[in-house]
Amino acid sequence: MGKRIGKQTVSLSAPPVLRSWAAVAGKKEGEGPLRGCFDQIAEDPYFGELSWEKAESRMLRICFSLACDKAGLPPSRLDYIFSGDLLNQCISSAFAMRDTAVPYFGTYGACSTMAESLSLGAMMLDGGFASNVCAVTGSHFCSAERQYRFPLEYGGVRAPTAQWTVTGAGAVILSRGGKGPRLTHITTGAITDAGITDANNMGAAMAPAAYATLTAHFADTGRSFADYDAVFTGDLGAVGHDILQSLLEKDGFDTGVKYMDCGMLIYDRKTQGVNSGGSGCGCCASVLAGHILPAMEKGSWKRVLFAATGALMSPTSAQQGESIPSICHALVIEREE
């Protein structure tokens, strides 16, 4: 049975184990600072398929299979899959998982989907409803560009505040027992809308949501940055990172060098032409599975706060002049001694 602590946070009575994880990345991501971290780097952006959407779906399927293999669990041993993505009607997830025969919950949290899926999966496990679940998500630069912005062939110029959608996927298998880092607390975000209307500045739109969830987490748990070895946001990029940092510092939080953003870790902004940094469901998902969890296992960090961010807008809402509602879900992951 879970326990609610404060308005937005629950603590898990028998914290589920992150039993295995896998990360798949595209060529550009495979040339970035995390090049040594991914389980697979695709040379072919089409992943052997004939459309960008099918490529994204194939990437998710590959990542899912890798995570199952690493856990030594066939899909038939999974009780639930939680999956979602950025494509209209979340097709890359649905098509990727359609042959698994596993009970399926579709999630939509934009780029926060990995944290949302892990949150729901962990509560199912702790609540006694499941023994093994998988959370899987990803994004593809080319399908995202086509859907959200312009066809690639158009060669549109990107704003300096714009981010680069990560071609990448992450999958994590959570289990009730076993060895591995554990998910101990979940702080679920409410939607936050700071009134930003510039769809080329998602970092500014999402930073207030990250601020709201992090401060809620600290208030609910009585913790602060000092209690974590590292704190990650999902995909604020450099612009959003700096906004969040100054919001937190105004409140007296000492973020120090502990605070990092997955969107800044995955690319070399000086040489890779990604402007503010990475974004997309695959950004924090592949950084979690490719970088954070392996580094925890190797002993770099014992207790991590993983706060994935998402912008809940669409091209249609942007065209209608709407501001960008955002969300952030935070998870505490702790290495066993």
Add this chain to the structure above:
Amino acid sequence: MGKRIGKQTVSLSAPPVLRSWAAVAGKKEGEGPLRGCFDQIAEDPYFGELSWEKAESRMLRICFSLACDKAGLPPSRLDYIFSGDLLNQCISSAFAMRDTAVPYFGTYGACSTMAESLSLGAMMLDGGFASNVCAVTGSHFCSAERQYRFPLEYGGVRAPTAQWTVTGAGAVILSRGGKGPRLTHITTGAITDAGITDANNMGAAMAPAAYATLTAHFADTGRSFADYDAVFTGDLGAVGHDILQSLLEKDGFDTGVKYMDCGMLIYDRKTQGVNSGGSGCGCCASVLAGHILPAMEKGSWKRVLFAATGALMSPTSAQQGESIPSICHALVIEREE
């Protein structure tokens, strides 16, 4: 703590109470057979807004507020909202809920979203993570036509197997204690793809998913149609209803008069020009909240199986020649003696 019974079903140890519900419908739905059932019928299809998308969002917000009011619960007493819809990036839900300040989980199950949201919410309650949650979803004929098919002005001719997207919303508040019908079992569907590629025949695409989930439910629980006073599918329409019925009868199930489809109940197919019947997230959501739950309260049925269906495709996947993956989630709802 929940208990898993069989591959796809869980039973809830302290079945959550459906504490309040609300249904909002459009003008056409308000002229159909369920005209006396809805809490509110909108004369203005724009719901006072300037776009169809904003209208849909406004409708969800109205429905959510009605459900909160009927429960006597301000949104601040809700621990989680589960919401999703058919629009790209689920914007009608996100924009409707952005001022609630309630921790938010975005769901995507296409027209099965109400059952998915209730499933997740009920497990959170039974797992001890929440005291009150809300599941809310809806759809709007005009926003769906524009996004999935043609602008209304085009006046496209509809195939006889096509369905009519319901303008309607449903919201249900689930609580750990209190009086009302209870959610006792959840059977979560796996994605089923029967190879149907005709996007004008969703009923045929979704019927095999409904068949898979219903037969899994019966296998897991040892129950049959005889154990239920009524069995509802979400939005198979007349075409899908007949396919499901014949699939079940081939297996020896006696569906009798107990089996109904929400998509057939909400319109008069003879006079309302809806071809195969209603569809959309708002179809089974508004029928559940407007018709099924009130009728259970009045004593019509004691134990109901509610099996919402969803087609997990998109216009892009259809254009790329893909078949239509479908899903169905089933819930057992029981009136207290």
